[in-house]
Amino acid sequence: MSPFFAVVSLILLTSALLLLPLVPAFAELHSKSDAVPLSVIQQHTGEIRFFADGFRTYLKGLGPTLRECVSSGTHATGTMPDGSEYLVLGRGSEALALPFREQNEFRPVMIASATDLLLPSETNFSKDIYSAGSVIGSTKNCYRAILAEEDIRLGRESSVMRWVHAVGEFSADPGCRLYGRVSSDTGIRLSAECSFLRLNAPYIAIGPEADPALAPSQIPAGATTPQRLFHDGDFEIRPSEVFQGNLVVRGRLRIGAGARVCGSVKSEKELLLEPGVSVEGSLITASIMRIGPDCMIRGPVIAEHTALLQKGTRCGTLQNPTTVSAPNIQVEEGVVVFGTLWAREQGQAVASL
Amino acid sequence: MIYVLYGIVSVICVYTARHYWFTLNRLFGFQRHPYIDIDTADWPPVTVLVAAHNEEKVVANILSALMTVKYPEDKMLVIPVNDRSTDRTREIIDEFVERFPGRIRPFHRKEGKGGKAAALKDAMALVETEVILIFDADYIPGAGLIRQLTAPFFDPEVGGVMGRVVPMNCGTNLLTRLLDLERSGGYQVDQQARMNLRLVPQHGGTVAGVRSSALHEIGGWNDTSLTEDTDLTYRLLLHGWKTVYQNRSECYEEVPETWPVRIKQIKRWAKGHNQAMVTYGLHLLLGKHRASLRERIDGTLLLGVYIMAPFTLAGWALALGVFYQGVVPLHGIVAILSVTAYAAIGNLAAFFEIAAAVRLDGSRKRVCLVPFLILGFAVSIFAVSWAAVSQVKDALTGAEFHWDKTERFRKAAS
Numbered sequence: 001m002s003p004f005f006a007v008v009s010l011i012l013l014t015s016a017l018l019l020l021p022l023v024p025a026f027a028e029l030h031s032k033s034d035a036v037p038l039s040v041i042q043q044h045t046g047e048i049r050f051f052a053d054g055f056r057t058y059l060k061g062l063g064p065t066l067r068e069c070v071s072s073g074t075h076a077t078g079t080m081p082d083g084s085e086y087l088v089l090g091r092g093s094e095a096l097a098l099p100f101r102e103q104n105e106f107r108p109v110m111i112a113s114a115t116d117l118l119l120p121s122e123t124n125f126s127k128d129i130y131s132a133g134s135v136i137g138s139t140k141n142c143y144r145a146i147l148a149e150e151d152i153r154l155g156r157e158s159s160v161m162r163w164v165h166a167v168g169e170f171s172a173d174p175g176c177r178l179y180g181r182v183s184s185d186t187g188i189r190l191s192a193e194c195s196f197l198r199l200n201a202p203y204i205a206i207g208p209e210a211d212p213a214l215a216p217s218q219i220p221a222g223a224t225t226p227q228r229l230f231h232d233g234d235f236e237i238r239p240s241e242v243f244q245g246n247l248v249v250r251g252r253l254r255i256g257a258g259a260r261v262c263g264s265v266k267s268e269k270e271l272l273l274e275p276g277v278s279v280e281g282s283l284i285t286a287s288i289m290r291i292g293p294d295c296m297i298r299g300p301v302i303a304e305h306t307a308l309l310q311k312g313t314r315c316g317t318l319q320n321p322t323t324v325s326a327p328n329i330q331v332e333e334g335v336v337v338f339g340t341l342w343a344r345e346q347g348q349a350v351a352s353l
Numbered sequence: 354m355i356y357v358l359y360g361i362v363s364v365i366c367v368y369t370a371r372h373y374w375f376t377l378n379r380l381f382g383f384q385r386h387p388y389i390d391i392d393t394a395d396w397p398p399v400t401v402l403v404a405a406h407n408e409e410k411v412v413a414n415i416l417s418a419l420m421t422v423k424y425p426e427d428k429m430l431v432i433p434v435n436d437r438s439t440d441r442t443r444e445i446i447d448e449f450v451e452r453f454p455g456r457i458r459p460f461h462r463k464e465g466k467g468g469k470a471a472a473l474k475d476a477m478a479l480v481e482t483e484v485i486l487i488f489d490a491d492y493i494p495g496a497g498l499i500r501q502l503t504a505p506f507f508d509p510e511v512g513g514v515m516g517r518v519v520p521m522n523c524g525t526n527l528l529t530r531l532l533d534l535e536r537s538g539g540y541q542v543d544q545q546a547r548m549n550l551r552l553v554p555q556h557g558g559t560v561a562g563v564r565s566s567a568l569h570e571i572g573g574w575n576d577t578s579l580t581e582d583t584d585l586t587y588r589l590l591l592h593g594w595k596t597v598y599q600n601r602s603e604c605y606e607e608v609p610e611t612w613p614v615r616i617k618q619i620k621r622w623a624k625g626h627n628q629a630m631v632t633y634g635l636h637l638l639l640g641k642h643r644a645s646l647r648e649r650i651d652g653t654l655l656l657g658v659y660i661m662a663p664f665t666l667a668g669w670a671l672a673l674g675v676f677y678q679g680v681v682p683l684h685g686i687v688a689i690l691s692v693t694a695y696a697a698i699g700n701l702a703a704f705f706e707i708a709a710a711v712r713l714d715g716s717r718k719r720v721c722l723v724p725f726l727i728l729g730f731a732v733s734i735f736a737v738s739w740a741a742v743s744q745v746k747d748a749l750t751g752a753e754f755h756w757d758k759t760e761r762f763r764k765a766a767s
Contacts, residue, residue, distance in 0.1 A: 021724045022724050022725075025721050025723070025724045025725050027721070032524055033718045034718035035523060035530065037520060037521045037524075037605065038537075038603075038714055038716070040495060040604065040605055041497065047392075048392070200393065228509055230643065246509035247509065248509055248510045248593075264508075264509040266508055266509050266510050281507075281509070282507040282509075284387075284507070284508045286387075298395075299394065300504075300507045302390075302391070304387050316393075322393060322394050322395065323391045325390035325391065339393035339394070344390070
């Protein structure tokens, strides 16, 4: 091989190796196959009722069939424009005895009922359910999604995989597992041993004893811009003390029984509210928070690790709903949250903490 | 000379390690989004400041978007800060004021010092709320953005909030596609990792918020700063206020479409950042204030990002000098291993970060463009170094900083 040819070969080979990683880059630059802006949620706001609203719109085409079935008292089957099979029931109680049920499973059909829908037990409903009245589910069912224009009641140890929305009250018997979004325009009532992720309603009551009507209609809002106080170590607000201002504590914070905080508080470490504390602002901790019993919090409650809410505690009011959010939440019977209760990883209603 | 080179290499290694730390944290660590779930609350009154200087091409878009956001109408006031515009900006704003009575209160600034910070400073006379949100006029907020940016202010420690910016004109040309990648890396990895690790997320001055009482406490907007956002970040930090980053609070922006505009933009950023480094660097690292040790270290490294460009150039020059002088910096196998290790790992750090960000964004083919970033890197390193040199020259001659507005490329809304 001549030296000239060797040098040229080396240069060409080196250039080819240098350009090799750029081949896909040039191809993409030319073809622009992935050149659209990243998708940014512009129009909806993470609204909890997003899927329910979409399902209601989707069902509009079934309106005439629903009216026909309710007047004739019969049922009808068919296929939606997208190919999904549906079953429309004129009488909701028919669901208990229809041939669509096979071996503890409904054939994967969407169910729409013109009246109250009574569902059999130990059944897997793998398509969405709609009722123009209420939905009353028996025990140990598994649902994909439910929308009801009135109340929804889930039987003991039932599960919901995606979402539920009730225009009336939603209630879940003990041991239910609510994996997706649960919302109601009226209220939500969970029994003990129910697990949840995201709940939203004017009130969310845990246990049969929790009474939203007992909550004060208003907790006074703190001053608009109260003074901010810092404390670098652990800190305690004494029992029955009235604390004015926003408080930021870099250590643990304990708020004594019956104390009143006219402002918001934040702690870097554990935050403990003893019985009967009232907070007019928000409660934030980067760690674990234990609230109660019988505390009243006006603003958002945020724990970056775990929030424990004891019986009698009220978060928000009917007029000023709020959010309670943490990766892990345990709520004792007797707690009422007005607004949103959102556990990112695991929420649990318990009889006693 | 060799010891200076050692010093530069050491600092570069620190930044390399930082790139990897952030990227690995973002890929495998715990992700903090503590305020994003606040969807129900007694929302506080907010003022939205829209900085607009000759923004006839874009100002209608942002005002339209703000009029449709999901926030209680009686609790949100939009103040377009029309800073001495000579185009149709005033006319367009006034049309919106007429269409949406009571919801927009214009601030037409006819004279005064130039620059966004100076304009915002003057506009503060109209602000009556505790929460202030700030947008540049070329941004288009989504329906839930105002609530998302307001939510962190329920935390009494939060003084500033920053959302994520997403280029909307990314497909225009090579530059916009490279800037799209850079933005991904900067926000999806850098900013979120700082949030995760409780370091110093940076206030970006747009798609952002500031607490009025915190702003008052730190002395208001600094109109002598070229980058009021960096300046704000550090003054908040030094006064014990946190700036938090909300990765899911995304907003479209327009990125420069020509290289001269991009160079001008990055030179301004570099000068402003360096200005903040000189002003706050030493005090942040060693002074008596409430920042934690990790915030002090990260804040100092963040202040140094633009000065690394001339440092790197100096390092290259020194390495060549050392080579031609025949000096052996390290001996034998150690030298070979060091160079090989850096070539294999160190050079890749920033590209790895961007590739990881693109992956986290769920993009597919755009990651192929990562090798082209070397072009953007080359342009930036010289532009930023030149900015640093001219800044020193300005300091020596007593010349004043000049604020350059970034040119817009969008067609004016009809």
